[in-house]
Amino acid sequence: MTRWNEDVDEVQAVSPDITDETNALPAKYFTDPDVWEMEKEKVFSRYWVYAGHENCIPDAGDYFTRTVGDKQVIVARDEDGDVRAFYNVCAHRGSKMVADTPMTDPGNMGRIQCPYHLWTYDLDGDLRSTPRSFEEASLNPDLDDSDVAGLDPDENGLLEVRTDSIGPLVFLNFADDPPLSLAEQAGKLKTRLESLPLEEYQHARRYVSEVACNWKTFGGNYSECDHCQANHQDWITGIQLDESALEVNDYHWVLHYTHEEDVEDELRIHDEHEAQFHYFWPNFTVNMYGTADGYGTYIVDPIDEERFQLIADYYFAEPELTEAEEEFVRTSRQLQEEDFELVERQYEGLRSGALGQGQLGPNEHTLHRFHRLAQEAYNA
Amino acid sequence: MTADDVPFVACCPDCTERTTATDPNEVVAFYRRHHAVTGHDVSWERTPPLAADVPADPDVDAVVAALGDPDVALGAVSAAASEWGWTVGETLDAVHDRRLTGALWEPRDDHVALV
Numbered sequence: 001m002t003r004w005n006e007d008v009d010e011v012q013a014v015s016p017d018i019t020d021e022t023n024a025l026p027a028k029y030f031t032d033p034d035v036w037e038m039e040k041e042k043v044f045s046r047y048w049v050y051a052g053h054e055n056c057i058p059d060a061g062d063y064f065t066r067t068v069g070d071k072q073v074i075v076a077r078d079e080d081g082d083v084r085a086f087y088n089v090c091a092h093r094g095s096k097m098v099a100d101t102p103m104t105d106p107g108n109m110g111r112i113q114c115p116y117h118l119w120t121y122d123l124d125g126d127l128r129s130t131p132r133s134f135e136e137a138s139l140n141p142d143l144d145d146s147d148v149a150g151l152d153p154d155e156n157g158l159l160e161v162r163t164d165s166i167g168p169l170v171f172l173n174f175a176d177d178p179p180l181s182l183a184e185q186a187g188k189l190k191t192r193l194e195s196l197p198l199e200e201y202q203h204a205r206r207y208v209s210e211v212a213c214n215w216k217t218f219g220g221n222y223s224e225c226d227h228c229q230a231n232h233q234d235w236i237t238g239i240q241l242d243e244s245a246l247e248v249n250d251y252h253w254v255l256h257y258t259h260e261e262d263v264e265d266e267l268r269i270h271d272e273h274e275a276q277f278h279y280f281w282p283n284f285t286v287n288m289y290g291t292a293d294g295y296g297t298y299i300v301d302p303i304d305e306e307r308f309q310l311i312a313d314y315y316f317a318e319p320e321l322t323e324a325e326e327e328f329v330r331t332s333r334q335l336q337e338e339d340f341e342l343v344e345r346q347y348e349g350l351r352s353g354a355l356g357q358g359q360l361g362p363n364e365h366t367l368h369r370f371h372r373l374a375q376e377a378y379n380a
Numbered sequence: 381m382t383a384d385d386v387p388f389v390a391c392c393p394d395c396t397e398r399t400t401a402t403d404p405n406e407v408v409a410f411y412r413r414h415h416a417v418t419g420h421d422v423s424w425e426r427t428p429p430l431a432a433d434v435p436a437d438p439d440v441d442a443v444v445a446a447l448g449d450p451d452v453a454l455g456a457v458s459a460a461a462s463e464w465g466w467t468v469g470e471t472l473d474a475v476h477d478r479r480l481t482g483a484l485w486e487p488r489d490d491h492v493a494l495v
């Protein structure tokens with residue numbers, strides 16, 4: 001028995017064949033703090049991770065911060081209009097410089113200034129100025145002011161993080177030499193998203209919720225709809241679940257949901273008569289609704305092994321929502337709350353240690369892909 | 381600190397176990413532990429004066445709207461709802477129902493806000 005009594009029996013690697021009994025990621029990969037430590041390096045420092053939306057920082061000096069694992073980043077638009085990312089770490093003695101919640105709402109700053117000793121950087125990361133105390137040696141009797149060499153602005157600038165984008169969606173990669181380009185990791189998702197006018201839509205809402213489960217637990221829940229019939233009563237009315245399709249690609253999978261009746265063509269950003277929910281490894285989703293002219297994104301942001309934050313953003317033609325759009329967002333929130341309840345309950349079960357290794361059904365091939373990717377990352 | 385300095389007091393009417401707290405969410409934690417072990421509910425005995433008006437008729441959303449800027453501790457919602465004679469368990473159930481209809485959400489642990 002591989003699946004029960006984890007203390008007694010060994011669990012197995014996620015089998016490549018979905019019909020094998022050992023096809024799920026063993027439970028300890030969801031609950032063990034050491035696994036989360038490993039994921040910070042092997043997952044979140046190696047693959048492309050979503051940072052945020054360009055539209056939220058339209059002008060030079062606009063910025064937001066992101067925390068990815070232990071790393072904190074400032075994503076800012078520079079004077080040339082380019083979006084760049086820097087470690088939120090001062091080149092002087094390493095202080096954090098700006099607020100470091102997992103994702104701050106956009107702010108604006110002319111320069112990046114460290115509050116500790118006021119080293120100040122340009123938006124391209126170059127060191128712009130230091131206080132006089134760094135240019136003169138007045139407190140040091142062994143030195144003359146003329147002995148002070150001065151600091152090279154480029155050498156002493158902020159450490160930049162590699163970025164790339166798909167349309168207005170900005171991604172980060174912390175690896176010195178990323179194993180994949182963003183285009184390679186995104187594959188067909190890139191082509192698909194780039195064919196849509198994503199940049200024409202405006203950020204309208206953000207909800208950041210703290211949820212008590214491992215990030216992959218929620219990721220798995222997002223990736224299947226076998227639970228929908230029993231748990232999303234309101235949502236499934238109007239959706240033809242049996243005519244839905246699950247598409248699996250290398251690093252992303254898509255759940256296509258057909259609507260019972262055609263919704264009006266104007267009511268969506270894309271042409272197809274369906275909702276499309278894209279999960280992009282490791283922790284990002286793009287939600288194309290079939291019944292609203294807009295789209296959403298989720299960042300499934302781990303806090304530690306047993307908590308994550310869901311950052312849910314909604315984009316519509318206008319940032320001021322119509323009554324119908326308000327109602328749409330409310331329904332979407334309802335769906336999230338229902339899912340939070342499911343994943344928190346599942347996680348309590350997982351944490352009990354009774355289940356060493358779960359088992360995926362034949363139609364949970366999206367999850368299987370997810371679990372295989374996790375395993376691939378851990379072993380790499 | 382004397383007992384008079386403790387603004388929040390709640391107790392279990394079934395077994396008269398009492399708790400005092402400076403943070404209303406401690407009462408929520410007390411309720412959860414006590415309820416898990418005994419199945420009993422917990423009622424409020426004393427709460428400090430509220431910073432906002434609570435409507436006369438029971439309405440959780442209105443309390444969250446009145447107290448929640450940007451969000452409000454679950455315990456504070458419950459303390460306010462005690463004006464309607466609600467127990468801690470009754471408030472938590474009502475909040476749960478409102479969350480599951482998408483009217484309320486939880487931006488941080490044990491704090492709720494209006495959607």
Ligand code: FES
Pocket residue numbers: 090091092093094095114115116117118119
């Ligand atoms: S650590 Fe930033 S100025 Fe000193």
Ligand SMILES: [Fe+2]
Pocket residue numbers: 221227228232335338339
């Ligand atoms: Fe769900």
